[in-house]
Amino acid sequence: MQNSLNVFITTLINKQTKYYINVINMSTKHLAAGSVEPPRTEGILTIYSMKYCPYAQRPLLVLKAKNIPHEIVNINLTRKPDWYFKIHPEGKVPALIDGSKTIIESLDICDYLDEKYPEPPLYPADPAAKEKDKRVIEKSSRLINIFFKCLYSLDATTPQEWAKLLLIELQEVENELASRGSTFFGGEKPGMIDYMIWPWAERSEIVNIKYGENVLKDTDIPLLRKWKATMLKQPVCKELYINGEQLWNYFEPKLSNQEPNYDDVQAKM
Numbered sequence: 001m002q003n004s005l006n007v008f009i010t011t012l013i014n015k016q017t018k019y020y021i022n023v024i025n026m027s028t029k030h031l032a033a034g035s036v037e038p039p040r041t042e043g044i045l046t047i048y049s050m051k052y053c054p055y056a057q058r059p060l061l062v063l064k065a066k067n068i069p070h071e072i073v074n075i076n077l078t079r080k081p082d083w084y085f086k087i088h089p090e091g092k093v094p095a096l097i098d099g100s101k102t103i104i105e106s107l108d109i110c111d112y113l114d115e116k117y118p119e120p121p122l123y124p125a126d127p128a129a130k131e132k133d134k135r136v137i138e139k140s141s142r143l144i145n146i147f148f149k150c151l152y153s154l155d156a157t158t159p160q161e162w163a164k165l166l167l168i169e170l171q172e173v174e175n176e177l178a179s180r181g182s183t184f185f186g187g188e189k190p191g192m193i194d195y196m197i198w199p200w201a202e203r204s205e206i207v208n209i210k211y212g213e214n215v216l217k218d219t220d221i222p223l224l225r226k227w228k229a230t231m232l233k234q235p236v237c238k239e240l241y242i243n244g245e246q247l248w249n250y251f252e253p254k255l256s257n258q259e260p261n262y263d264d265v266q267a268k269m
């Protein structure tokens, strides 16, 4: 019922405004244990997400960059719904359902989308250059791991010590961008590398909030700082942007093993 209502409303809006609505939010609210699995709309991709998850943000960025119609179902990851384990055996997000296919793992989902919807291409056409981009993305997982350690750690490691560890990885990424000599890793437009690392660039502010000081010096990684500012102006990034304070307010309860308030995180102004 809800399903056909959504399709009906979308069709109506499309007809009246000739404006293409390509996202249906099946549940802005994060569905938890005890919820009923929302029905899927035939012919439309369903992405299972969590508003603050950087891994889920990856396919959302690709879906938007390629203007692919999709519906979003948000999952409460502290009290996961039973039905979700049939979609993702570990109950993690993101997961994508496309008809009879279920794809898990953010990078596999993004590659699947890029192959099925080639426009605009997010990898270089040359196979060797594409492989190289994939290796850069894989390597970025080392930076992501240090970032999460810095964020979750409750030990006595100082911000200066974290800065050293972060900079070992960040400098590699900075050098990669410098070697390309372009605005984005993808050239003059964001490509797959840009979108795959962006969620952590967006979140970088929260370690400063956690430690109450800027972990990196203003003079560190100048190219990546410029890249970040330019990425932030891209409509695709802007649409999904959540500011550092709100991200921190989502994240902070996790440090004391409390359930974050998935649906109502307020940014303290």
Ligand SMILES: N[C@@H](CCC(=O)N[C@@H](CS)C(=O)NCC(=O)O)C(=O)O
Pocket (backbone or CB within 6 Å): 050, 052, 053, 054, 055, 056, 077, 090, 091, 092, 093, 094, 104, 105, 106, 107
């Ligand atoms: N390697 C996975 C990581 C996904 C992941 O860890 N997602 C987190 C949310 S940001 C999650 O689902 N956590 C719940 C859990 O681990 O049970 C991917 O790239 O998709």
